Amino acid sequence: MSPPPSAPSRRNSDSTCSKSSSPSRRAKNGPYEVDVTPVNRLGVAGVMSGGMLTDSRAAPRGSPARRISSEISLDTTAADRHRDARPASSGDRLLEDDAVALVARLLIPMASLITPNSQEAAILTGSTIENQHDMAEAALKLQDMGAGAVLVKGGHINGDKVTDLLRFESQTRSFSHERIDTTSTHGTGCTLSAAITAELANGRSIVDAVETGLNFVNRAIAAAPSLGAGHGPLNHFVSVK
Numbered sequence: 001m002s003p004p005p006s007a008p009s010r011r012n013s014d015s016t017c018s019k020s021s022s023p024s025r026r027a028k029n030g031p032y033e034v035d036v037t038p039v040n041r042l043g044v045a046g047v048m049s050g051g052m053l054t055d056s057r058a059a060p061r062g063s064p065a066r067r068i069s070s071e072i073s074l075d076t077t078a079a080d081r082h083r084d085a086r087p088a089s090s091g092d093r094l095l096e097d098d099a100v101a102l103v104a105r106l107l108i109p110m111a112s113l114i115t116p117n118s119q120e121a122a123i124l125t126g127s128t129i130e131n132q133h134d135m136a137e138a139a140l141k142l143q144d145m146g147a148g149a150v151l152v153k154g155g156h157i158n159g160d161k162v163t164d165l166l167r168f169e170s171q172t173r174s175f176s177h178e179r180i181d182t183t184s185t186h187g188t189g190c191t192l193s194a195a196i197t198a199e200l201a202n203g204r205s206i207v208d209a210v211e212t213g214l215n216f217v218n219r220a221i222a223a224a225p226s227l228g229a230g231h232g233p234l235n236h237f238v239s240v241k
Helices: 097-110 118-125 132-144 188-201 206-222
Strands: 025-029 032-037 046-050 071-075 149-152 161-168 171-178
Touching: 071 097, 071 188, 097 118, 118 132, 118 149, 132 149, 132 161, 132 171, 161 206, 171 206, 188 206
Parallel strands: 046 071
Antiparallel strands: 025 032, 149 161, 161 171
16 A cells, blocks of 8 residues: 655745755644745745734744845735725724734835735724825835835725725825726735736836736736625636736
8 A cells, every 4th residue: 555645734924845955944833844945045036925913923033124135015914805895895803903013013024015905004003094195194104114115905995996005115106996896806915915026026116016916906806707605706817918
C-alpha cells in the first residue's frame, strides 16, 4: 500500500512557503512543519495582504516601520463589505478594538497602499464618514498613520454614483462610476486590492494602477454570473483592459 499523501503546508501571515534557494528556516505552524522564506528574500514585486488580526499573537514580527523592496497593498478587513451595496445591507464589524489598534500600529506603516471602504476607514480613524469630504479627511488621517497611499472606497455612501477617493503623496484623486444594482459583490475588496497590486508590481503609477483595478472590478461585477443566493461572486474572467 502506498503511503498517504502528506498534508498540505500552511502559510504564516508574514512569510511565504517557497522552494527558493534563498535562506529559509523551518517553522512550526499548528501540526505542520514547513520551510518558509521571508518575502523580502524572494524578489517579489508586489504583495497583497488582508488586515485580519485577531490578537497580538497574530502580529507580524519585526519593526512596524520596516519596508521590504516590494509594493505592499493592505486590504483592511475591518467590516463586512460588498462593493456597490446599499449602506444598510452590510457593514458588520469584523475586528475588535485591540485588533484594530494592531492593524493601525503594525500593518498600516508597512503598506504602500491601503484600501479600506468608508466604514473601515471610519473604524480605523475613529471618524464618522458620510460624504466625500469625510472620506478625504479620513484618507489624510490614514496617511498620517504611515500608509504610503490610501484608497477610501465609497460603495457604502448613499447616491446613484459610487465615488472612490485616492490620497497619495500630497494629492487627492477621485474615481466615479454609476452604481450597479446587483448582489454579486462577494470578494470585491480582495479582488480590487489584488488587481491594483498586480498593476503596481508591473511598474504602473499609483493612479493608473488604481484606475485599472477599479475598472476591472466594475466590469467583473457587471458580468457576474448571478450564482446562488445572497452576495454571489464576481466574474473574474473579464479582461483587465
